[in-house]
Amino acid sequence: MSKKHSNIKTEYIRYFIALSLFFVFGCSNTKYLPDGELLYTGGSVTVKDSIIKKKARKELETELEGLLRPKPNKQFLGLRPKLWIYNIAGVPKKDKGIRYWLRNKVGEPPVLFSKVDLDYNASVLRNFTENRGYFKTRVSADSTVNNKRVTAEYTVVPKKQYIIKSVTFPDDSLAMSRLIARSSRRSLLKVGKPYDLDIIKSERERIDARLKEKGYYYFNPDYILAQVDSSKGDHEVKIRLVIKADTPAKALTSYKINKIIVYPNFVISKDSVKYKPEDVVQYKDFTIIDTADTFKPRVFDRAIYFKKGDLYNRKDHNLTLNRFVNLGTFSFVKNEFKLSDSLPNTLDSYYYLTLLPKKFIRVEVLGKTNSASYTGTEVNVNWNNRNLFRGAELLTVSVFGGADFQLSGDNNGKNIYKLGTETSLTWPRFIVPFFHVDGSSEFVPRTKATLRYEYQNRTQLYALNSFKTSFGYQWKENIRKEHQLNIIDVTYVSPNHVTEEYLADIDEDASLGKVIEKQLIFGPTYTYTYTNTMQKRKKNTFYFSGDLDLAGNITGLVSGANVKEGNQKNIFDVPFSQYVKMRGDFRHYLKLGKESELASRIIVGVGIPYGNSSALPTSKQFVVGGTNSIRAFRARSLGPGSYLNVATTNNYLPDQSGDLKLEFSTEYRAKLFSIVRGALFIDAGNVWLLNADPDKPGGEITKDFMKEIAVGAGAGLRFDLSFLILRTDLAFPLRKPYLPEGERWVIKDIDFGSGPWRKDNLILNIAIGYPF
Template sequence: MQKLNTGHYKTFAAFSFMLMISSCSNTKFLQEGQMLYTGAKITVKNDTLSKKEKSNLKDALQEQLRPKPNSSFLGLRPRLYVYNITKEPKKQKGIGYWLKYKIGEKPVLLGDVDREFNKKIIVNYSENKGFFNAKVSSDTIAKNKKAQVLYTVKPGARYLISQVNFPVDSTVINSEIQSIKDKSFLKAGNPFDLDVIKAERERIDDHLKNRGFYYFSPDNIIVQADSTVMKEPKVELFVKLKNNTPPISKEPYTIDKTIVFADYNLADVKQGKYGIPYITDSVKVYNDLYIIDSENKFKPKIFDRALYFKRGDLYNRKDHNLSLNRLISLGVFKFVKNEFVVSDSLNHKFDAYYILTPRPFQSLRLETLGKTNSANYTGGEVNLNWTHRNFFRGAEQLKGAIYGAADVQVGGPKDANNIIRIGANAQLSIPRIVAPFRFHSSSAYVPRTNINLGYEYLSRTQLYTLHNFNTSFGYVWKENERKEHDLKVLDVTLVAPEKITEKYLEQINGNTAAGISANPSLQRVVDKQLIFGPTYSYTYTNTMLPKKNTFYYKGSVDLAGTITGLVSGADAKAGDQKEIFKIPFSQYAKMEHDFRYYRKVNDKSTIATRFIAGMGYPYGNSTTMPYVKQFFVGGSNSIRAFRARTLGPGSYDPRTEEASFFFDQSGDIKLEMNAEYRANIYKFLNVAVFADAGNVWLVNEDDNKPGGKFSKDFLKEIAVGAGVGLRLDFSILILRLDLAMPLRIPYYEEGDRWTFDRIDFGSGAWRKDNMILNIAIGYPF
């Protein structure tokens, strides 16, 4: 994140100028007789429909019409303008071709509109929604070389369902259909709707698939509508099997043998009937599973845990999908294929084949990163990551990484506080719950036991050196695609300081002769810290579902030193602080909640909102929260009008600090709110308008942080910022540029915190002090 300089200002000014230029009329580029098509307007005339029903029908019909007019942004057509001003390229490549045909957009003309075709589309859609007597007329309004097509729809009365019939016969499949007819989506009194009929066929198919009817298809069901028996606009429906339904589709099938090809390679294995590999002599039988693994790469029990089908089971789609998903989630197979082959047609049995192609078990990846920030730091990072995906032949993943990073102050003081980090970590992830109790999961996701171990060496030259050790043991499991649990039974962090310089001690204790005030809070950064205890987080999200409105929630709880503190009777406030290995252990309770709501306005725009609330409370053996467990705000993923970790606590003014380096401002309580409007203006180019608000506070009074304690006046200490942004979405990478400015600064005098009256975009000094450019990867939330 950095403050906006003159060059950045010119870039954004140029972008704004381009949008302004594009507002010039595109019609001057049209040839004689051509008219620019600006879209269609639909009017629905019907006295029996409510205003909402008319609006819904009109919106649905509007989506059916073709072609769509040229894309627009804020009433302008910048892509059409780019197409018009770019000369016809001589070759189908180069910058000219890219500008005209990739960035630009060819004009959509009135001559491109087939009104008769659109009228047929409108009638057809209306009939599918129960308007069997729909009539459509069209007209055109033209002015200044622009034309709009008007469609007037008279849908007539909408036909309702008078009765739904499920004819009875003596077959097994009919008996299954009869058992679920009371849950039908088709209800008497509801409007006739082809989409509901399709959903009903899918509902019946889904039930039958879970009752053994593997070869059944929704196309085997026909829903007949009879409107001749009623004088009113009503239809009687008959739901039944088609006469030409194949016999194999009417019979439920059971599982005979389950055969696993654990190490399948198309180049090395001969194919048999149905594309199934030939079964070799190297077959192992394990709990009714037939496993072909000639090189003994896998333990048989991983397939027994993943596969739900047992011999003699009735086929069902749920277990079918669960088995496939669990095999995929093991993370060790590149391809997973499943086939069912009839083995006994008389008794309706088939064999289940699982054909698995393993991924390379080991991989090595080198990553490099360059970075710069607003504190004049420039640096880089190197990461070497190694992964083994089948360490003990049971799909156990062992990951190891070593890394090194350096941040050097360029253009800063001579005794700059450069930062050096060197570390290593390892994780063993076991695809099951390793515990003294039995854990059963019917989820499509394999539960995992994770063991982590890490170390980091951190040196801030001229200041201090820290050694950070951490380890954890816990479990991760998902109930379904929406709900995930992460429980660390034990999470341990040990921070050991080394080489604390006189310069840093001077900042802590103060130096009257040098005019440096004491800042005891800096001592917490270099204190020995021992933090241990359980942590738990729960995540719920439906953002992967194709819904208009989606939701994300993550809640976490961190309980450190609770049992040890209670058993030992620790009371730091009374001077009775307990130690382990001569290190005081931390005792606190912390929780955090992250709510996100996404509302899809249309196909190209979304409103995203977020609310975060968190609190940490030290007690027993601690009077303050460990520095590494406190909350921070500001930066590219938080309140973007303020630099990272420079805001708060409360109304405390960080400008009063006399240290020659930036000290991260932290708090025990956090509140943050964000809102963002996102719009797509071209395939990979998105724009955003956003507002952020929030702050952090302390639980207890700190004389060195006046105004930092949480109080009933906390709302007066909320910081507010707003801005605009560009997002370049290249699928594998989203590059984000957010330009923000503060609107409310909590450490100003109480009556002077809003800054609207001081906004001056024309002033270079104001822009330098207030405009913050955040460059980041990915969306902020």
């Protein structure tokens, strides 16, 4: 058979499959309907108005369609596979088994037109539209039947939208009325804006929040009445806010804090706390009833924002609860305010705290794979003590071990084993007096000290001993801004058991020698993070992380170290590293629809070695490629610049790294069905050396660095399993910077039907979580 006839036959098969799917998923769904029933396939809303602008009209139609009930059966590519599964499964004889699971867990029963109330939906649409200021709106409903399928059509004819002519606030003699009037400039009700019932509700909540900050603990938004007068003017309303006449007296009173009582050993299952007189500790303004002497009293002084005599306010109320939660020692935190018996217009504050287990062990077992064809596992055993010195300190002692194997390929037998331990101690405060954190922060500042040792053995090659210690601070200004400052951060790496085979490889490629060089890195590091991605309603959200790493700077300046002049200094016979390294990671998320978004990221990194160093340490250099970087290239195998490591005869590739990094990615994400989401992406970037390296020609950055940008593209699936997201990405290169100029774009070479092309270019990435 000729190739032409083969292609025609393939096309016929595709059309046959497509038509078969259409009839199987489509026509077969209606034949299972009960007698006299019709399948409801959805509703549409048309807004007929010549005044409303087209864009605003379409937005209103979308909002109104979202109110229609019931929702039709879910569709995928115009078909209803879940309904089809429900139908073909049939009626199960038992409440278990595959048929029961298919019908009730995977499938979806038909949405019948008999369940659709056209009049009810019409009234919902009318109420919603009038609440937006389109008074006296007319709504009509109709339906269309086609082959046992029914659609509902609603026509909304609004009148001219009313706007706000004036807003009046309470003007009586109550103290709270004066507070409300003083906050009027922050009002959400603006003269000239459209009338909107939801905004009126939000304004009442704004006023309530304002009063809660001024001691009015028992007030609530329902005590505010919005009187709307639309009788005068041309489609205008006057809004008058008043305090309801039947508002309880205690809601009109502001309160101060009297007693503050803390129960650190509260048991939820018991209604009351039994204690002895000696269990009661009076500390400053607090009464602490700690039956087991669990905590030092200063823990509560740092957590509770209220002091005796303070005016109640909800901000301090919530900050205190958040601080107790963020201490990490309590599983349950309850707060209660009661009217005081001893002083008028005061509240007694009670805190009931239920402890988490003080000591616990957590075991983690991980499976992993990477694009270098290594597959492995890692085990971590963590022992924790949540309250080591009775100050809510957290001590963690970890022991970990792992192994990576290449079961086939060039590195078969050169397995990687690692074993190590780490101890960290975290204090829920700054333990030096000159640090200060804004007292309004709901997050507990922390001081953390860490000591870590790791032994890594690459069989037949070399082994590395790594020691690391750090001491620093972590704090949040608010939910968006976070800081981490390590004033001490020391890393020491020492090799041993270097084999003759690896030494022979170094003779061929001198850059391999850097991997086994002794390293001593010390100096402060700082990281700042800002994000507002938790604001799900925003169309545009951002994430930024900036790192600053200063190594050996003061020591280098004091000692006069200068490697370029042959004056390299050592500490314990090891040259210390001296450099400045900065890295910025900026991400933008554009919400395109309810289940789709465009995510973009740009990373810029600069490392400048000087003084005692001619290059950044290998562990501190930048790399690209891999599952969370440029996915069309294998991990750590791209760059620097146009350099390509092809000169060596050893059977593995070293890490290809640089002092400078530029990387950009953009990814379209959308929900496909159920737990499955899809993505289309483009990645670009590279790394460069700041200084020329004769062993890596083309690696130094020049004015033409943009010509050395690598570009890759691909598609992926994400499986949202609620407790984790499993990601698979299939990528291929569009531009290879190591090819000769004029030949770097390889789009014309793409051939998915070619086995050799797929083997050389297609990269499958499997990972946990999103790449950014």
